[in-house]
Amino acid sequence: MEKYGxxxxxxxxxxxxxxxxxxxxxxxYTSSQYAYRDANDxxxxxxxxxxxxxxxxxxxxTASLEKVINQLExxxxxxxxxxxxxxxxxxxxxxxxxxxxxxxxxxxxGNTNSLLISxxxxxxxxxxxxxxxxxxVRAAIRPNTRMVFMETIANPGTQLVDLAAIGDLCEEHKLxxxxxxxxxxxxxxxxxxxxxxxxxxxxxxxxxxxANALGGAVTSTGLFDWSEYDNIYDDYKKDDPRAWGLLQVxxxxxxxxxxxxxxxxxxxxxxxxxxFELRMQKxxxxxxxxxxxxxxxxxxxxxxxxxxxxxxxxxxxxxxxxDKGYGTLxxxxxxxxxxxxxxxxxxxxxxxxxxxxxxxxxSLPVAKTxxxxxxxxxxKAMGIADGLLRVSVGIENESDLIGDFAQALDYYS
Numbered sequence: 001m002e003k004y005g006x007x008x009x010x011x012x013x014x015x016x017x018x019x020x021x022x023x024x025x026x027x028x029y030t031s032s033q034y035a036y037r038d039a040n041d042x043x044x045x046x047x048x049x050x051x052x053x054x055x056x057x058x059x060x061x062t063a064s065l066e067k068v069i070n071q072l073e074x075x076x077x078x079x080x081x082x083x084x085x086x087x088x089x090x091x092x093x094x095x096x097x098x099x100x101x102x103x104x105x106x107x108x109x110g111n112t113n114s115l116l117i118s119x120x121x122x123x124x125x126x127x128x129x130x131x132x133x134x135x136x137v138r139a140a141i142r143p144n145t146r147m148v149f150m151e152t153i154a155n156p157g158t159q160l161v162d163l164a165a166i167g168d169l170c171e172e173h174k175l176x177x178x179x180x181x182x183x184x185x186x187x188x189x190x191x192x193x194x195x196x197x198x199x200x201x202x203x204x205x206x207x208x209x210x211a212n213a214l215g216g217a218v219t220s221t222g223l224f225d226w227s228e229y230d231n232i233y234d235d236y237k238k239d240d241p242r243a244w245g246l247l248q249v250x251x252x253x254x255x256x257x258x259x260x261x262x263x264x265x266x267x268x269x270x271x272x273x274x275x276f277e278l279r280m281q282k283x284x285x286x287x288x289x290x291x292x293x294x295x296x297x298x299x300x301x302x303x304x305x306x307x308x309x310x311x312x313x314x315x316x317x318x319x320x321x322x323d324k325g326y327g328t329l330x331x332x333x334x335x336x337x338x339x340x341x342x343x344x345x346x347x348x349x350x351x352x353x354x355x356x357x358x359x360x361x362x363s364l365p366v367a368k369t370x371x372x373x374x375x376x377x378x379x380k381a382m383g384i385a386d387g388l389l390r391v392s393v394g395i396e397n398e399s400d401l402i403g404d405f406a407q408a409l410d411y412y413s
Contacts, residue, residue, distance in 0.1 A: 006072075006187070007277040013068045014270060026064035028267045031055065048238070057254045061263035065270045069217045072186040072207070072273070073199055076222030077243060079250040080215060080261040084182060084202025085111055087216030090253025091178060091198060092116075095231055095245065098123025101145040105131040105161055107154035107382055110371050112180070131161030132313065138169055146231065147176045153183040155356070156331045156366050156390035157383045158304040160313035163320065167195030174228050176245075182206075183329055183356075187280040188321045197224030198245065203269045205357030206328065209279050213268035215261050218253075220246040279359065279395055284325025286361075286401055287393040291330050293402050299338060299409040305330040328357060328393045331366070333385055338412050340365045340387045346408040349396060361394040361401055 003009075015024040034052040036042040045051035052059060058066075062080050070078035081087040092115065096102060104116060106128040120126045129136040131150050148170050150161050163179065170177035179191050182202040191199030201207060203215035226232055226244035236248045253259050284307075291305035303310075306317035307326030317326055334340055344352055344363060353362045354370060364370065366388045371379055376386075393401070 005277075007274075009071060010068060010276060011274045013071055014064055017064055017067060019064075025267065025270065026061050028263045029055075029059040029061045030263060031059075055263075056258055056260050057250075058260070059263045059266075062261050062266045065215075065261075065266040066217070068270055068273055069201065069203070069207070070219060072276075073181075073201070073219040073221070074186075074190050074192060075199070075219035077246045078217050078219040079246060079253070080203070080217045080266065081253060081259045082216070082261050082265075083214045083259075084180075084200065084204060084216035085115065086253070086257075086259035087200045087202075087218045088112060088180065089115060090249050090257060090259055091200065091218055092119050092124075093257070094249050094252035095176070095229075096124050096146060097231055099125075099144060100147075100231070101125040101127065101142050102147050102149060103127050103129060103137060103140045103145060104149045105129065105151055105154070107131070107157060107159045107161070108149075108151055109155050109180075110374055112151075113374065113378075131166060132159060134162045134165040134169055137166055141173060141175070145173075145175060146229070147178055149178045149180070151180040151183065152189060153306060153327050153329060154382075155183055155329060156304075156370075156388065158306055158311070158327070158329060158331060159383070160306055160311075160316055160320075162316065163189075163194040170197075171195050174225075176224055176229060183327055184321070185276075185280060187277055188284075188324055188327065191219065192221035192223060194320075195223055196221055198249075205355070206280060206283075207276055207357075208269040208272040209276060209357060209359060210268075210272050211355055211358045211360075213265040213272070215265050215269050218246065218249055280325065280328070282395040283328040283357075283393050286395065286398050287328050287330055287391075288326060289398050290391070290393060290402060290405065294330075294332050294405065297406075297409055299335050299412055301333050301335050303330060303332040330391050330393065331388055332391070333387050334389070335412075340389055341368075343408055343412075344389070346411055347404055348407070349400060349404045350391075356392040358392065359395050361396060362392040364390055366390050 032055040066078040127140045177196045178198045179196045180200045185206045199219045201217045227241040232244045288307040294300045295303040351362045367386045
């Protein structure tokens with residue numbers, strides 16, 4: 001249990017790890033190899049004792065960041081990766097095999113959808129369901145179902161699946177429950193609160209927060225008993241069964257696949273994490289204010305943001321997130337006759353970019369960019385209109401941010 005508040009804990013997290021020479025940050029270890037005076041010590045590391053052998057499997061810098069992320073998620077263990085997609089890939093490709101069945105939300109990030117297509121081509125059956133209704137998840141369960149995967153807040157439509165009820169269902173059926181917590185972050189929701197066994201976070205986004213590093217993480221909540229899971233290799237069945245899954249993800253994802261986070265990126269993410277709570281507070285407040293403004297403007301026909309009373313899952317969001325906020329992502333559609341590209345070009349302080357969770361507010365036309373390859377039928381099933389605009393809200397002054405959208409909309413009045 002944390003002794004202090006979140007910001008206090010994270011600001012002081014690294015220096016409490018017995019950092020060398022009294023530094024407040026872990027050093028950036030650039031060495032790709034680690035030598036030992038006694039060969040027995042080298043052997044011990046290869047056989048599972050704590051330590052470092054080759055940087056592909058991690059460095060003291062990435063290990064330090066893993067402790068920080070684990071603290072954010074209140075987890076039982078964390079492994080970092082080069083990107084969030086690498087973290088997801090490591091979970092899917094190391095814990096599933098041909099003939100297994102995966103249940104996934106139909107409201108998932110475009111690149112994740114592409115990843116699941118690749119997984120299906122290797123023999124894993126994938127069923128997409130509307131996770132807003134737990135009955136659909138229950139109906140999809142088969143004898144060979146091994147995993148249920150959900151994103152917390154969907155990107156870009158902001159649909160909020162029934163996370164808690166799905167967690168109860170997975171517990172009942174002893175299924176591995178994997179959630180992608182990127183859009184909520186551990187500030188709004190910790191995976192263990194909805195009974196997830198594994199939690200993925202893209203560290204590139206809100207946790208880093210400055211668009212200057214890529215990274216991802218897999219955190220084990222310690223709630224899933226891996227002795228019930230068929231796909232754990234015998235080599236990793238040692239000590240506490242609740243640690244087996246993450247050990248396999250680490251060994252296969254880092255050692256075999258090489259999806260290793262660099263020490264430089266780990267350092268940048270750790271420094272960014274120190275202001276994580278402050279940035280989330282400001283961005284969530286800005287997002288709510290902007291959503292209210294857009295919803296009331298005649299030049300806008302619809303706004304999707306969980307903090308609005310008009311959002312279909314607003315009541316669920318209030319229960320899950322309390323009074324902390326409703327996330328930094330919103331989406332909206334312009335009134336008929338307003339060209340979304342022309343509108344975006346009239347914005348001044350908003351960056352036209354594809355990233356999320358930056359200090360700066362970002363926007364893009366969804367159907368023409370990140371979901372272009374998906375095609376119109378799939379976009380329609382996900383609720384993505386051709387003119388939908390996604391906004392990742394930053395930490396600018398609220399009045400300046402709203403003023404920028406107002407001046408762009410006023411052009412069409």
